[in-house]
Amino acid sequence: MVTAVRDDMFTPDVIADPYGYYGRLRDEDPVHWNETYALWVITGYDELVWLTRHHEFFSSAVFKNDPRPPYPAIDESDLGLYDYVRNYQGDQFIQHDRPEHLEMRRVVHGYFTPKSMEAWRPFVQKAVKELLDAAEEKGRMDVMRDLATPLPVLVIAQMMGVPEQDRPYVRQLAEKLLYIGRGEYDRMKPLTEGMKGMIEYVSPLVDERIANPGDDFISVLASGEKQGVFTRHEVLVNTSLLLLAGHETTINLLCNGTLAFLRHPDQWALLKEDPAGRAKLATEECLRYDSPVKSIQRIASQDVEMRGKAMRKDERVRWFISSANRDPQKFANPDRFDITRWPNQHVAFGSGTHHCLGATLARVEGQEVFKALAERFPDLEVATADLEYQPSITFRSLRSLPVTWQ
Amino acid sequence: MARKLRVRVDHDVCVGNAMCETFAPRVFRLDENRQSVAVDPAGDSVEKILEAAENCPVSAIFVEDAETGEQLFP
Numbered sequence: 126m127v128t129a130v131r132d133d134m135f136t137p138d139v140i141a142d143p144y145g146y147y148g149r150l151r152d153e154d155p156v157h158w159n160e161t162y163a164l165w166v167i168t169g170y171d172e173l174v175w176l177t178r179h180h181e182f183f184s185s186a187v188f189k190n191d192p193r194p195p196y197p198a199i200d201e202s203d204l205g206l207y208d209y210v211r212n213y214q215g216d217q218f219i220q221h222d223r224p225e226h227l228e229m230r231r232v233v234h235g236y237f238t239p240k241s242m243e244a245w246r247p248f249v250q251k252a253v254k255e256l257l258d259a260a261e262e263k264g265r266m267d268v269m270r271d272l273a274t275p276l277p278v279l280v281i282a283q284m285m286g287v288p289e290q291d292r293p294y295v296r297q298l299a300e301k302l303l304y305i306g307r308g309e310y311d312r313m314k315p316l317t318e319g320m321k322g323m324i325e326y327v328s329p330l331v332d333e334r335i336a337n338p339g340d341d342f343i344s345v346l347a348s349g350e351k352q353g354v355f356t357r358h359e360v361l362v363n364t365s366l367l368l369l370a371g372h373e374t375t376i377n378l379l380c381n382g383t384l385a386f387l388r389h390p391d392q393w394a395l396l397k398e399d400p401a402g403r404a405k406l407a408t409e410e411c412l413r414y415d416s417p418v419k420s421i422q423r424i425a426s427q428d429v430e431m432r433g434k435a436m437r438k439d440e441r442v443r444w445f446i447s448s449a450n451r452d453p454q455k456f457a458n459p460d461r462f463d464i465t466r467w468p469n470q471h472v473a474f475g476s477g478t479h480h481c482l483g484a485t486l487a488r489v490e491g492q493e494v495f496k497a498l499a500e501r502f503p504d505l506e507v508a509t510a511d512l513e514y515q516p517s518i519t520f521r522s523l524r525s526l527p528v529t530w531q
Numbered sequence: 532m533a534r535k536l537r538v539r540v541d542h543d544v545c546v547g548n549a550m551c552e553t554f555a556p557r558v559f560r561l562d563e564n565r566q567s568v569a570v571d572p573a574g575d576s577v578e579k580i581l582e583a584a585e586n587c588p589v590s591a592i593f594v595e596d597a598e599t600g601e602q603l604f605p
Contacts, residue, residue, distance in 0.1 A: 178564070179565070231553070235586065238585055239588070239589075239590045470543065470544075477549070477565065478547070478549050482588075484589070485588065
């Protein structure tokens with residue numbers, strides 16, 4: 126039974142420690158009706174896996190299929206802006222169900238296979254080396270600003286053929302798009318500015334690749350238009366989506382993972398014994414222990430029962446990766462950071478047909494960063510006692526992570 | 532005579548992405564947990580099976596020659 130769990134998920138204590146709040150829900154009421162936001166909160170591992178693998182019951186077309194105003198509430202005069210957000214989000218391939226989702230995913234899936242991503246490893250290694258060279262020379266580093274942000278931006282921009290001088294601008298737009306997971310009542314303004322800015326920015330790039338296709342990822346998306354799978358607006362929106370998704374979540378993996386190591390000196394010592402050999406499983410544990418994405422939403426596409434609770438068609442369902450990855454029924458000593466854990470069936474990338482398209486790329490970037498840090502900065506330490514997180518229910522994002530070394 | 536294959540899906544890593552089912556629908560089927568099972572390694576061509584294995588986003592599919600034991604994927 127739930128002993129009056131309060132339903133506000135945007136308060137500073139829940140943002141600072143999602144594991145306490147969602148962990149308690151998972152243990153007491155893993156399929157919980159949140160009255161405040163009128164949505165189901167799914168926090169158990171088995172429940173999450175079942176839900177994500179039954180896509181026929183839970184629609185991913187969240188924006189198209191949800192007639193209600195956004196939560197938390199927004200300024201009423203911004204409802205017009207919200208319509209723009211719905212149209213924009215609705216054209217993302219991840220906001221579709223089968224059969225359209227499969228058709229769209231097939232356009233982009235082949236670009237991200239484990240084998241093709243492995244070919245990018247040398248590029249990632251070189252980029253990590255250059256960023257760490259620069260940090261070493263300066264003698265200090267904010268892992269967020271100097272490593273975790275520039276690395277994935279560099280990689281995805283390279284894949285998409287975005288000119289180097291434009292990358293800071295793309296990052297600025299991306300930061301506005303992150304308002305999607307936040308609670309401020311006036312968030313629609315920066316959010317739509319980011320969306321419109323992205324569309325405007327990628328339009329000429331897409332035009333050019335449609336005329337002269339290359340081997341970059343925008344050309345892959347553009348080929349979807351030629352095949353009749355994507356409209357032009359869908360190509361533009363998905364180019365923007367991949368630019369954002371291709372780096373935002375990896376930023377969090379790199380920062381949260383580095384922080385986990387520095388807070389667990391025994392595991393940091395273990396990684397340093399054999400960085401190349403241990404980086405792979407260690408990255409999986411970083412993904413599990415402090416996952417980059419906290420939660421994702423669906424809409425029930427029919428009446429469905431879960432754990433004896435009756436969910437009705439069109440109700441919102443939000444599933445929480447953070448609590449599922451700490452579920453004691455799935456993981457032994459779930460709150461322990463253990464970089465040798467295997468098997469490690471975490472759900473940091475979701476599961477089922479919508480499993481993260483860029484998972485392998487994120488893994489490669491994580492492995493190379495943790496390996497290089499262990500090799501080059503063995504006495505790394507967190508330089509502050511006050512770490513703050515962005516007030517998002519979607520992303521687990523530090524604002525900064527300053528570190529020092531001898 | 533077509534080459535005989537042994538096809539295995541590692542359920543410690545399979546996430547039920549179901550792409551294998553799209554590439555080689557007569558070989559791969561989802562079980563009651565929505566994880567992939569190789570129900571008939573002779574159901575589709577070797578090319579299709581290797582394509583399915585390569586497109587598995589978590590590298591859960593292992594393919595070998597049933598007679599020689601030669602590993603064909605990964």
